[in-house]
Amino acid sequence: MNHCWNCKGSFEKASVFCPTCGAICGAYSGDYFELFGLEADVNVDVMALETAYLDLQKKTHPDHFALKSLTEQMQAIEFTALLNLAYETLQSPLKTAVYLLKQQGIDALPERGGDTPPQLMMKSFEMHECLDDIESLEALRAYKKQIEAEEKELIEALAADIRNASFAQAVEKTVELKFMATFFKELRIKQKKLKHA
Amino acid sequence: MLDILEPGQHKKRLAVGIDLGTTNSLISYVKDGVHKVVTAENGKRLVPSALALVEGQVVVGAKAVETGKALRSVKRLIGKTLQDEDVQKFQQDCPYTISNEDLLKIDLDGENISVIEASAYILKELKTLAEADLNQPVLEAVITVPAYFNDAQRQATKDAAELVGLNVLRLINEPTAAALAYGLDKKAQGTYVIYDLGGGTFDISVLKLTEGVFKVVATLGDTELGGDDFDRIISKKLGCSITVAKQIKERLSSGDTEELTEAEWQMLAEPLLGKTISMLQEVLEDAELDVEDVDGIVMVGGSTRMPIVRNAIERYFGQKPLTDINPDEVVAQGAALQAQALSGGSREDMLLLDVTPLSLGLETMGGLVEKVIERNTPIPISRAQEFTTFKDGQTAMTIHVLQGERETVEECRSLAKFTLKGIPPMVAGEARIMVVYSVDADGILKVKALEKTTGTEAEIEVKPSYGLSPEKMVDMLKASVLHAKDDVEERMLREARLELSRAIEAAKSAFSADKELLEIEKQKVLASAIETAEQGLKHTDKDMVDACLSQLEKDFEEFAEARVNAALKKTMVGKNIDEVQNGESV
Numbered sequence: 001m002n003h004c005w006n007c008k009g010s011f012e013k014a015s016v017f018c019p020t021c022g023a024i025c026g027a028y029s030g031d032y033f034e035l036f037g038l039e040a041d042v043n044v045d046v047m048a049l050e051t052a053y054l055d056l057q058k059k060t061h062p063d064h065f066a067l068k069s070l071t072e073q074m075q076a077i078e079f080t081a082l083l084n085l086a087y088e089t090l091q092s093p094l095k096t097a098v099y100l101l102k103q104q105g106i107d108a109l110p111e112r113g114g115d116t117p118p119q120l121m122m123k124s125f126e127m128h129e130c131l132d133d134i135e136s137l138e139a140l141r142a143y144k145k146q147i148e149a150e151e152k153e154l155i156e157a158l159a160a161d162i163r164n165a166s167f168a169q170a171v172e173k174t175v176e177l178k179f180m181a182t183f184f185k186e187l188r189i190k191q192k193k194l195k196h197a
Numbered sequence: 198m199l200d201i202l203e204p205g206q207h208k209k210r211l212a213v214g215i216d217l218g219t220t221n222s223l224i225s226y227v228k229d230g231v232h233k234v235v236t237a238e239n240g241k242r243l244v245p246s247a248l249a250l251v252e253g254q255v256v257v258g259a260k261a262v263e264t265g266k267a268l269r270s271v272k273r274l275i276g277k278t279l280q281d282e283d284v285q286k287f288q289q290d291c292p293y294t295i296s297n298e299d300l301l302k303i304d305l306d307g308e309n310i311s312v313i314e315a316s317a318y319i320l321k322e323l324k325t326l327a328e329a330d331l332n333q334p335v336l337e338a339v340i341t342v343p344a345y346f347n348d349a350q351r352q353a354t355k356d357a358a359e360l361v362g363l364n365v366l367r368l369i370n371e372p373t374a375a376a377l378a379y380g381l382d383k384k385a386q387g388t389y390v391i392y393d394l395g396g397g398t399f400d401i402s403v404l405k406l407t408e409g410v411f412k413v414v415a416t417l418g419d420t421e422l423g424g425d426d427f428d429r430i431i432s433k434k435l436g437c438s439i440t441v442a443k444q445i446k447e448r449l450s451s452g453d454t455e456e457l458t459e460a461e462w463q464m465l466a467e468p469l470l471g472k473t474i475s476m477l478q479e480v481l482e483d484a485e486l487d488v489e490d491v492d493g494i495v496m497v498g499g500s501t502r503m504p505i506v507r508n509a510i511e512r513y514f515g516q517k518p519l520t521d522i523n524p525d526e527v528v529a530q531g532a533a534l535q536a537q538a539l540s541g542g543s544r545e546d547m548l549l550l551d552v553t554p555l556s557l558g559l560e561t562m563g564g565l566v567e568k569v570i571e572r573n574t575p576i577p578i579s580r581a582q583e584f585t586t587f588k589d590g591q592t593a594m595t596i597h598v599l600q601g602e603r604e605t606v607e608e609c610r611s612l613a614k615f616t617l618k619g620i621p622p623m624v625a626g627e628a629r630i631m632v633v634y635s636v637d638a639d640g641i642l643k644v645k646a647l648e649k650t651t652g653t654e655a656e657i658e659v660k661p662s663y664g665l666s667p668e669k670m671v672d673m674l675k676a677s678v679l680h681a682k683d684d685v686e687e688r689m690l691r692e693a694r695l696e697l698s699r700a701i702e703a704a705k706s707a708f709s710a711d712k713e714l715l716e717i718e719k720q721k722v723l724a725s726a727i728e729t730a731e732q733g734l735k736h737t738d739k740d741m742v743d744a745c746l747s748q749l750e751k752d753f754e755e756f757a758e759a760r761v762n763a764a765l766k767k768t769m770v771g772k773n774i775d776e777v778q779n780g781e782s783v
Contacts, residue, residue, distance in 0.1 A: 054410050058548050062577060062638040066366045066539040077637055081579035088574065192482070 002029050005075065016060060016079060024060060026078030032086040032099065042097050042159035044090045053087045093155045094181055097174045100162050108174040120176055127183060137194050144187055151180050212337035212366055212540035213327050214532025216374070217319065217354065219272040219423065220396025221499075222246050223529040224323040226331070227537040232530050235323075235330045243525060244326070246272060246319055250306040257322035266292050270397050271315040273420070274301055275357075276350030283421055316357035324361060337364045339536040341528050343398045344370035344554050345418030347600050348612050348642045355639065366539040368639040371395075372402035373413055373549065374531030375497040378522055380406050387492030390481075392510060392518065393528075394473065395498035397423040401476055403484045412550045415484040415573045417476050422469070424500030430465055431457070450504055463505055470509045477513060483573060494518040499525050551576055553636055557612075560597035564606045569634055572602065579635040583649075586630075590622040594630060595691075598644050617646040693742040694734055700746055701730050704753055707760060714759045726752035 003010050006023035014030030017023065033040040036052040060083065065076040089095040101108045116124075127147070134140050154177055161170035216223045221243040225234040234242045237258060244258040247267035251260070261267040268291070277284050279301060288295050294304040301312045310318075327335045340363075342354055351368055358365045369377075372391035379389075386406055393400040400418035404411055431442035435456055448454045449462050457465070481488065494510055496518045501507065510518045522530065535549065552573045558566040559582070569580050586594065594617045601609030620628050629649040636642050704727055712720050726749060733745025 054407070054548075057410070057550060061548055061550070063367060063539055063549065067541060077577045077635070078579070080638075081577045081635060084575040084578050085580075188482070 002027075005071065016056070024065070024072060024075045024079060026075040026082075028079060028082055031103070032090055035083070035086055036090065038090070040100065042093050042100065042155060042162055044093075044096060046091075049087070049090055053083070056083055093158070094174065094177045097158055097162065097170065097177065101167065101170060101174065104167055106167055106171060108171045109178055117172065117175070120179060123176075124179060124183075128186075131183075131186065131190060134190070135194075137191070140187070140191055140194060144191075147180070147183070147187070151177070154180070210336060210540065211331060211333065212339065212536035213324075213335050214374070214529050214534070214536045215320065215323055215338050215340045216371070216526075216529040216532060217272065217316065217340055217342075218246055218395060218528075219270050219398055220246060220425070221525070222319055222323055223526060224327045225526070225529040225533040226327065227533045228331075232533055233330075234526055234529060235327045237326055244319070244323060246270065248305065248315055248318055250308050253308075255305070255308065255310070255318050257318050268293055268303060268305060268315065270425075271303070271312055271319075273397055274303075274312045275316060276347065276353040277301060277312075313353050313357045313360065316354065317360040320358055320363060321361040324363060336362065337366050337536070337540055339367050339369060339532045339539065340365055341371045341374045341532050342368050343393075343418055343420060344372055344400045344402050344413075344416040345398070345420055346640075347555055347610055348640065349610075351640050355641070365639070366536060369532060369535055369549065370400070370402065370413070370416065370551065370554070371528045372400050372416070372495075372497060373404065373411065373551065374529075374535065375495050375522075375527045376402070376404050376406070376411055377531035377534050377549065378527045379495050379519060380411060388486065388490055389493050389495055390477070390491050390514075391495045391497060392473070392477070392501065393497035394500040394506060395423050396425055396500065397421075399423055399473060399476070401473075401480045403480055403486065410548045410550060412575075413552045413573075415480050416552065416554045417480040417483070418554070419472075419476065422472065424498070424503075426469055427466060427500065427503070430469070434465055446503070450502065459505075466505055470505065473506075474509060474513055488514055491516075495527075496520050497524050497527050551638065551640070553578070553640060555600045556602055557634060557636070557642065558599050558601075558609065559632070560599060560606050565604060566599050566601070566606055566609050570636065576636045576640060577638050579633060581631055581633045584630045584632065585626045586620065586623065586628045587625055589625045591625065591628070592620050592622055593618045594620060594646075596632060596644065596646055598634070598642070612642065613644060615644075615646075617648065620648050621651050623650075690737065690739045690742065693739045693746070697730065697734055697742055697746045697749070700749055701727060701734075704730070704749060707753075707756070711756075711760050711763065714763055715756060719756075723752060723756060 001010050001012060002014065002025065004018035004021060004023060004025055007018060007021035009018060009020040011019045013019075014028060014034060016025065016028055016035075018025055028035060031040070035056070036049055038044060038048060038052070057080070060076055060079050062073060062076045062080060065073045068076075089099050098108050130143060134143055154173060158170055158173040158177060161167070161173060211226055211228065213224055213226045216225075223234055223242060223244065225232060227233075236242050237244050239259050241259065245262050245267070247261040247269045248255055248257055248271070249261035249264040249267045250256075251264060256264075270287070273287050274284055274295070279285075279295065284295065284301070291303075293306075296302050296304065296309075302309050303312065303315060324335050324338075338358065340354060340358060342351055346354070355365050355368060372393045375391050375393065376389060389404045389406060391400070391402045391404065393402075398418065398420050399422040401416065402413055403415045404413055406412075427446055428439050428442040431437070431445055432439050435442070435445070437445070437456075445454055445456050449457060449459065453459050481491075491514060494514055494516070496507070496510070501518075501520070501524050507518060507520070552575055553570055554572060556568045556572040557570040558568040561567045569582060570578060584594070595614065596617060597606070597614045598612045599606060599609035600612050603609050617630065620630070627650075631647045631649050633645045633647070634642065635645075704723075708723055708727065712723075715723070730745050730749040733742060733749075736742050736745070
């Protein structure tokens, strides 16, 4: 049950604005997908997310409360902080996967980190060797395209795992996706080096 | 005449936009849909950001410049301490002495004013001009700051405004304001780069404009680069004064001069131009954009009038930059539009989404910084992180918040360091300490720490100063800065103690492992040396703690040598000398 700080009324369904008095309620109780009216899936409809995000920002950004009471301003800040976090999460398939697994009570990327599976270790060695051998920007771009395609496939498979409740496999793929994100950073560093060379 | 106003039915107040610049400042407003920059007494719209003392009175603007010894560019000092390198550099060119009694202070011919007060004087002058122009009090403003301003600089700017009774509706980034000015006039759509080369600062922002929403996707800047640097290189090259250099620079805009040809000027300015271009590259990489993705480049700041700057931009982007709006006034115009929007004349469909200009992080083991909020994250934002204790029975934990992109504590700016005390003694790893960071829409940070199992709480929060008297606020400011100074000393003491306790631990374990290497008498001497060092941990003076550390090291010198020799002996047993010399056994 949700409670409105303003009219003290209570309401059942998660809502950004109190259904009774219309006041902004910072502590939104629904999940990120509900917030944007999206289907709970790793593959988020990016256009729909963007539209829903901007629509909510237009109604809730603290700027619209600049002349309102301090309490209302604080509620707006609290809500938009959540909104920005939700937006950032759903923009990234990796973060979305971690979020979905967390809803199942699974910590896919624990702080201390588990052992890297041997297969991923091998893959990492191979990819780093490939990267080291690249000496031109064109070759790097081609390689990046290839890795991007692999990442896309991985995201599709991960999305399917979560849909099918195959969470153990989903965790493995999430770890791999995280590794790929780190690898893209290395790609960018190499790209910078080649550009400046 | 009487104005009778019902509560809640105030006459519509006009909020102003203020461009508080390093070299010049402007105040403007939008009334009946028309933007107007307020003119000063001398008919000029740019008010020099300069102060001087005339007959015991602080004067601001052109009057201060006329004295020939004006204090200028105080914006370079705002939110900084005497230790900052750029403050020292500033001192070299400044006729007044800067001190750091509590707040950073400037001795203006005997009148000691803080940097916040100096900014406040400029704001007061602007406010007075606007009030005379509008014939009504001005109480609310949107003030612009460089995108690269850190938390301390933003807070100090806000404090200066509060000191003169201006309620800051919002601090906005200067480049964003410029985009507002252009975007609203032209309903632009697409990706824009704002290139802002002012007198003293340089900023770049990448903005995406869609359906009235201004989204800042990346920002980068240098608070120590601007048009003044171009004057300086001319003055250095030709050995002339800065004033003469400025005149030459202006004449260079319309072709060769007696002193320098255009080609020579191009060569001379290349390092400065190159610096801005490589920052453009970096910010585009941040935003994951290519040069071709940019739909337009907005030029801001008086220095962008220089043809060499415009040409460099045109070459890099392969398109002409936008220069329709006066580059000196475009920021103030954006601020005025935003002020109007926030004070009730709001257009429902207009929205400005900003990002954090710098990453926020936390000190971790080994003096490293772990990023908690990455730069270019949309604000407001709130992040929580959980920590635990690493020692049995640990009852306190220090939380050190830093701002910057570098990896180590030394290379980032320390924002706050505070201790969460009263953690109930528990087994290491059992306490759950939640640290919450929130950045508001002005880019100002709050940090809160909470021990979850017991609810112990500590908070660093810059409270809104509404309703405080200026005296009280200055006191508050002093108190907070004084407190910060204590913090530095305490930190050094704490670090010294930590180092000593580490040495004691090492000495103890070495002693208990190998004491049989020593005669009984010597063992007694070292045991008491450890005891003395342990007493030393209680000193409250950092130097005393350091002295104890050196004494302990001295006492253990001989023993340490004996241990190394013994260890060497062990490795050499059963091997011939050749092997050892070849290093194969190591």
